[in-house]
Amino acid sequence: TTAAKKTTARERVAAPEIRLSSPTKIIFPDRNITKRQVADFYKAVAPRLLKEVAGRPLSVIRCPDGVGKACFFQKHHTAGLDRVRFVRLKEEAGVNANYLVVDDVEGLMELVQFNSLEFHPWGAHADDPDRADRVVFDLDPGPGVPFAEVKRAAAHVRDLLEQLNLKSFLRATGGKGLHVVVPLNPANDWTLVKKFAKSFAEALAGSDPDRYLATATLKLRPGKIFVDYLRNGRGATAVASYSLRARPGAPVAVPLAWPELKDLKRGDAFDIDKTLARIKRQRKDPWAGIDALRQDLSAWG
Numbered sequence: 628t629t630a631a632k633k634t635t636a637r638e639r640v641a642a643p644e645i646r647l648s649s650p651t652k653i654i655f656p657d658r659n660i661t662k663r664q665v666a667d668f669y670k671a672v673a674p675r676l677l678k679e680v681a682g683r684p685l686s687v688i689r690c691p692d693g694v695g696k697a698c699f700f701q702k703h704h705t706a707g708l709d710r711v712r713f714v715r716l717k718e719e720a721g722v723n724a725n726y727l728v729v730d731d732v733e734g735l736m737e738l739v740q741f742n743s744l745e746f747h748p749w750g751a752h753a754d755d756p757d758r759a760d761r762v763v764f765d766l767d768p769g770p771g772v773p774f775a776e777v778k779r780a781a782a783h784v785r786d787l788l789e790q791l792n793l794k795s796f797l798r799a800t801g802g803k804g805l806h807v808v809v810p811l812n813p814a815n816d817w818t819l820v821k822k823f824a825k826s827f828a829e830a831l832a833g834s835d836p837d838r839y840l841a842t843a844t845l846k847l848r849p850g851k852i853f854v855d856y857l858r859n860g861r862g863a864t865a866v867a868s869y870s871l872r873a874r875p876g877a878p879v880a881v882p883l884a885w886p887e888l889k890d891l892k893r894g895d896a897f898d899i900d901k902t903l904a905r906i907k908r909q910r911k912d913p914w915a916g917i918d919a920l921r922q923d924l925s926a927w928g
């Protein structure tokens with residue numbers, strides 16, 4: 628009967644639950660947002676967030692006492708994580724370490740139970756860690772740069788990539804800036820991807836040095852946008868779309884369609900409620916199909 632079918636569907640959705648400790652603990656004090664609400668948010672966005680993080684080495688920012696108190700960046704697997712896999716990878720110093728890898732909603736929710744607020748994947752997969760399938764141009768406005776200029780920079784990056792036959796995708800970071808993301812399929816060695824990102828950023832900065840900066844040492848300068856290409860390297864991470872940010876207001880990193888750039892007001896325009904309302908009215912994710920794009924760097928260099 629229909630009733631029997633409905634019950635089955637509901638049971639399938641209510642998969643094994645991760646026990647949530649301290650559900651009433653306040654995580655975002657300025658918004659009175661509890662750990663329960665954070666967990667509910669992550670459960671709701673899990674299908675979309677998992678598309679961005681599953682199977683990739685993953686770092687998390689954990690805030691055991693909430694935002695405003697001590698938070699820490701964690702990339703290694705630790706005791707007590709039973710639903711989270713790890714991959715043994717060589718670190719810069721040459722030693723091996725166990726990197727966190729999440730495959731499913733249970734793993735994700737276990738990290739949330741461990742007070743993870745932010746999720747930062749590699750631009751590579753755990754089973755192929757030396758080849759990057761995502762390039763991230765991280766646009767960081769220095770002091771005094773109006774957001775309209777960051778938007779203009781993102782569109783500029785998009786147009787230059789277009790000239791290389793590369794389709795790109797826009798993300799509001801939940802912070803001050805924007806990310807422009809280029810999927811590569813097939814993935815390429817980090818050495819090549821890194822070289823591409825660096826020379827692209829340097830060419831951009833060279834074409835308009837009053838607006839842009841692309842030097843690894845100078846970073847933020849008043850009035851200029853730092854084109855941070857350093858997100859692209861083995862072991863480097865960038866925040867995932869649908870990750871919360873451990874910043875006031877409970878902002879979320881949100882993937883956008885390019886036509887949405889025009890009306891975007893800030894990099895942290897989307898909080899938990901706005902993000903949930905947005906995905907409820909969306910038929911599909913603005914980045915849908917990103918991994919199926921067959922893009923390579925052959926038009927470059």
Ligand code: ATP
Nearest residue numbers: 700747765767800801802803804805864865866894
């Ligand atoms: P915004 O738009 O405000 O710049 P963002 O996510 O781009 O937001 P950045 O400071 O530009 O923030 O980039 C920091 C990136 O560096 C993060 O996305 C993260 O993946 C990475 N990262 C590496 N190590 C750390 C660390 N110890 N703490 C925080 N971030 C780290």
Ligand code: MN
Nearest residue numbers: 765766767804
């Ligand atoms: Mn940034």
Ligand code: MN
Nearest residue numbers: 765766767855
């Ligand atoms: Mn940056």
